[in-house]
Amino acid sequence: MSATRLLVLGVVRGYGRAHGYLIGNDLMSWGAGEWANVKWGSLYHALKQLTKDGCLTDHSVPPGRTDYEITPKGEAEYRKLLRDALRRPEARPDLLAAGLALLPSLSRAEAVGLLTERLAALRARRDAAREQAGQWGEPPHVKELYGLSEHIAASGVEWTRGLVDRLEAGAYPMAGEPGSPGTPGSWAILKLE
Structure with missing residues (x-):
């Protein structure tokens, strides 16, 4: 993509x-x-x-x-x-x-649903990396790769959960809501001085 x-x-x-x-x-x-x-x-x-x-x-x-x-x-x-x-x-x-x-192109419910799918995939990655790190043997330093993967996925979980919470609390005008830039043809061309 x-x-x-x-x-x-x-x-x-x-x-x-x-x-x-x-x-x-x-x-x-x-x-x-x-x-x-x-x-x-x-x-x-x-x-x-x-x-x-x-x-x-x-x-x-x-x-x-x-x-x-x-x-x-x-x-x-x-x-x-x-x-x-x-x-x-x-x-x-x-x-x-x-x-x-381009997030405002979606309805609030759809955006939350898609990000919830992302959240589940990140949690699965985090947990798999943690398990791989715990089972790793030789060479010992390679275990750090799994630790890095776990850390990246865990921070992704935290950020995504925060965005879902903000959207559920009404942050940002989404498609179908007043002030949303999500409707096709709705953008105004800015006149640059």
Whole structure:
């Protein structure tokens, strides 16, 4: 799964119709170059590939600009990628970061459900690593790898549990709620001075 693919679909969906520079400018202003390794070239490649795959449609706009819109296939792909990013703990943090950036696209109940799945998977990882560390023999220093895995999973459990608690307490406007940026086409283009 590609964080860039998810982010591009999410931004196009958010605006309803957007051109490459707007998409890239938004993602770069969010810091996606750092937390998702998004580059300008990868954005334009993703736009072309998503169009080729039928997830986006492109429209030529004079003078030489291309605008993109999400298709029903793109909406389905977006939802699949977003759900997977939130429910599946991966070694790379860029997918989770992309999912968090687009979290308000989901209803509160769905977001909590997906994060609860993530929580169960992290607990299972933590417990498995703890068991492996306890059974490890030779060479003894390799036991530290299991200790690291346990620590990473345990901190993931703590953070995810906190986010679930915050969402259940009403934090952040989610899809279908007043003030949510989760509705397709609801994003306002900011006028930069």
